[in-house]
Amino acid sequence: MIIRQLRDTAEDAEAVNRVSRAAFRDLDGRPADAEPEAADAPSRIRRLARSRHLAVTDPQGCWIAEQDGEAVGAALSLRREGVWVLALFVVLPSVQGRGVGRLLLERAAAYGRGCLRGMLCASSSPAAARRYRAAGFTLHPTMRxxxxxxxxxxxxxxxxxxxxxxxxxxxxxxxxxxxxxxxxxxxxxxxxxxxxxxxxxxxxxxxxxxxxxxxxxxxxxxxxxxxxxxxxxxxxxxxxxxxxxxxxxxxxxxxxxxxxxxxxxxxxxxxxxxxxxxxxxxxxxxxxxxxxx
Incomplete structure (x- = not known):
């Protein structure tokens, strides 16, 4: 397992997007062929651009996990004037429970050292909620x-x-x-x-x-x-x-x-x-x- 900084490249941005879609699709309980990417082209372009944007503005806060040359997880974070924000935290379902998420979150959280405040929007994943609470975050249930x-x-x-x-x-x-x-x-x-x-x-x-x-x-x-x-x-x-x-x-x-x-x-x-x-x-x-x- 390799944990490395995210690079400002099309390949890394696509890898983050691929892992993110797989992780959230699994969380939502949708079949693997649901919601073709072509039907979501504008959002896909924006997701790819966001990864590259953060790789430029906050390289020390953006990390990707690879196994056998394939991306299996990612954590993107940013720091703005004393506020640390976790923008994305995803791990492929096939490698969850092996410590990948812990290592990624540790690297991203280290970028926020010295920040007095922190924020993130979390999914309904029980495992993610447990991890964020253990990191000292107060969880406020949200509505849509x-x-x-x-x-x-x-x-x-x-x-x-x-x-x-x-x-x-x-x-x-x-x-x-x-x-x-x-x-x-x-x-x-x-x-x-x-x-x-x-x-x-x-x-x-x-x-x-x-x-x-x-x-x-x-x-x-x-x-x-x-x-x-x-x-x-x-x-x-x-x-x-x-x-x-x-x-x-x-x-x-x-x-x-x-x-x-x-x-x-x-x-x-x-x-x-x-x-x-x-x-x-x-x-x-x-x-x-x-x-x-």
Whole structure:
């Protein structure tokens, strides 16, 4: 077994993607031939690009496990202004229970030494939950909103204007991040701007906030007040294309404002995974992105 740093190459990015798909497919109980990769081309491109992005920005936090020349596990982590984030942690089902996951997590966690705060979005895997709790993380069960938006329930947006954002708003985005989670996203914002369909901005005298949307998925919401966060989420859901299911994930109990918006607009609520934090409370009002938190 070899544990080595992830390289910024197409081969390493593809290896991480292959292991990730196999691990999560097994967790979901889907057959091996379910959900062909070709049907998920935009997400696949973004996953590959994310691996290479983190291999460049955080090489000491990204590790891959190989056995007989084949990838069997990966751990990708990043460090932003005193916050350590575990962006991905996967091990092939065929090698689980052999210490591969422990070794990968130890390498990734070492990159976070000195960080007072930590965050990650976890699946519902009991083994992963046990490992994260043993590492000192507090596990907050999360909810997921999915379904078609009932457009007849979309109300007048009121007096908070929302407009499309761009790279000129990076200082605003980092300012909101620092207030909510104690650290900016830094180089991750240019990446998200390039790979998500739309950035929405609300900037008023009463506060500020932003939201990334990609197709039907609300990728990240951060705001200085629940009122602004609610307005941004409603606007994002209003922009979901007709005939496309909306998806809002990793909502903790602190994000009841988001739950209320989703239920009001006809979405269905289920439970899914955890938001795990260490040295901090879950940011609020905030909807995290599993790959960047």
């Amino acid at each position: 909103l999915t379904g078609r938006v009932d457009r007849e329930r979309l109300l007048d947006p009121g007096d908070i204007p929302v407009h499309t954002g761009n790279a000129s708003h990076l200082h605003l985005l980092d300012s909101v991040d620092r207030r909510l989670r104690g650290a900016a996203h830094g180089p991750d914002h240019p990446f998200m701007l390039a790979h998500f369909e739309e950035l929405l901005i609300a900037d008023t005298l009463a506060g500020t906030g932003y939201c990334y949307r990609d197709g039907g998925a609300v990728q990240l919401v951060a705001a200085t007040s629940k009122r602004i966060a609610t307005r941004l989420l409603r606007e994002a859901l209003a922009r979901v294309p007709e005939g496309v299911d909306a998806d809002v994930e990793f909502l903790t109990a602190e994000q009841e404002w988001a739950v209320d918006v989703g239920l009001e607009l006809g979405l269905s609520l289920t439970t899914r995974g955890y938001l795990a934090v260490r040295g901090m409370r879950p940011p609020a009002p905030y909807v995290p992105n599993g790959g960047y938190l």
